[in-house]
Amino acid sequence: MVGKSIVITSGKGGVGKTTATASIGAALALEGKKVVVVDLDIGLRNLDVVMGLENRIVFNIVDVIKGKCKLNQGTIKDRRIENLYLIPASQNDNKDVVSPKDMVELVKKLRNEFDFILMDCPAGIERGFENAIAAADEALVICTPEVSSVRDADRVIGLLYARSITPKLVINRIVPELVERGDMLSHVDVQEVLSIDLVGLVPIDDHVVVSTNTGTPLVLEKESRAGEAFRGIAMRLNGQTDLPVELPGRQGRFWKRLGRKFGFSR
Amino acid sequence: MHSGFLRRLFGKDSSSDVAKKRLKFALVYDKLEISEEVLERLQRDIVKVVSKYFDIEKEGLELDIRRSDNLSALVVNTPIHPKKKGRKN
Numbered sequence: 001m002v003g004k005s006i007v008i009t010s011g012k013g014g015v016g017k018t019t020a021t022a023s024i025g026a027a028l029a030l031e032g033k034k035v036v037v038v039d040l041d042i043g044l045r046n047l048d049v050v051m052g053l054e055n056r057i058v059f060n061i062v063d064v065i066k067g068k069c070k071l072n073q074g075t076i077k078d079r080r081i082e083n084l085y086l087i088p089a090s091q092n093d094n095k096d097v098v099s100p101k102d103m104v105e106l107v108k109k110l111r112n113e114f115d116f117i118l119m120d121c122p123a124g125i126e127r128g129f130e131n132a133i134a135a136a137d138e139a140l141v142i143c144t145p146e147v148s149s150v151r152d153a154d155r156v157i158g159l160l161y162a163r164s165i166t167p168k169l170v171i172n173r174i175v176p177e178l179v180e181r182g183d184m185l186s187h188v189d190v191q192e193v194l195s196i197d198l199v200g201l202v203p204i205d206d207h208v209v210v211s212t213n214t215g216t217p218l219v220l221e222k223e224s225r226a227g228e229a230f231r232g233i234a235m236r237l238n239g240q241t242d243l244p245v246e247l248p249g250r251q252g253r254f255w256k257r258l259g260r261k262f263g264f265s266r
Numbered sequence: 267m268h269s270g271f272l273r274r275l276f277g278k279d280s281s282s283d284v285a286k287k288r289l290k291f292a293l294v295y296d297k298l299e300i301s302e303e304v305l306e307r308l309q310r311d312i313v314k315v316v317s318k319y320f321d322i323e324k325e326g327l328e329l330d331i332r333r334s335d336n337l338s339a340l341v342v343n344t345p346i347h348p349k350k351k352g353r354k355n
Binding site: 146147150151154155179181182183184185186189193 | 280281282283285286288289290292293296
């Protein structure tokens with residue numbers, strides 16, 4: 001088995017990298033792939049809580065890299081989804097304890113056991129970022145339709161190109177009502193500025209908050225539109241490249257929508 | 267909230283148009299590492315010079331930076347009107 005490693009990055013914090021990593025990882029596992037998600041935010045781990053696995057941590061990525069435990073001891077199996085595994089970050093170290101070379105070696109081992117290695121990159125473009133991209137074959141850049149987020153995404157895209165990694169774009173937290181009203185950058189605007197391939201458009205969705213509260217996988221929520229978007233992204237990463245990227249539509253009744261069209265209601 | 271409707275009626279920029287402009291400017295001067303003010307002066311001067319020879323659409327002028335490995339190119343894109351002929355502005 002020769003697995004593919006994908007880094008999920010954004011530059012800016014708080015745009016949804018961890019949720020995206022957990023959701024795309026879960027969706028790929030549901031597609032029948034063997035997936036490991038790796039939390040690289042050493043010192044500020046979060047992927048474990050989003051996945052509801054925080055109580056199961058014994059060892060972490062630093063233990064694995066320093067040889068304090070075996071690889072399979074540092075890898076936690078998901079409770080609900082078959083074929084999904086997590087390597088948590090350590091909470092008591094800082095990012096300097098891991099080097100880009102360590103990451104290359106770790107991912108080399110993981111490639112033999114998993115189809116997909118998804119790496120949740122910390123915010124920023126310092127050591128944590130360097131570690132995360134060192135062993136990446138591909139990159140997903142997440143941004144929200146805001147000036148600050150798109151600007152940071154542009155910076156990160158430049159850094160990825162410099163490492164010969166061609167990134168793909170996911171636009172997260174789209175509010176279709178605001179886009180229609182002209183109060184939010186549209187995906188066309190964002191893509192025009194960043195000019196990289198688009199793999200997903202994710203609408204804002206209350207289900208994300210709920211599933212993060214409970215630590216349950218978003219992609220198992222049938223009603224969740226964000227979950228649906230993440231499932232689509234996973235399918236595209238899994239080879240269904242012809243699957244069209246759909247623009248999240250608004251929910252709402254006909255008259256309300258008609259009213260909005262003419263600007264008479266919110 | 268009637269802002270969308272009124273805005274369209276009076277042809278004012280929406281906040282997303284403003285965001286897009288600010289974003290484009292921010293990216294250009296991030297890459298050039300010059301200030302927004304210098305960039306605006308540059309844009310004004312380019313408009314002035316080009317207008318001497320062509321009837322251009324000042325609003326449509328776009329500044330962009332294209333970068334390759336070892337050099338950056340400043341790309342100025344502007345719509346040119348065929349001829350000045352009884353046109354207002």
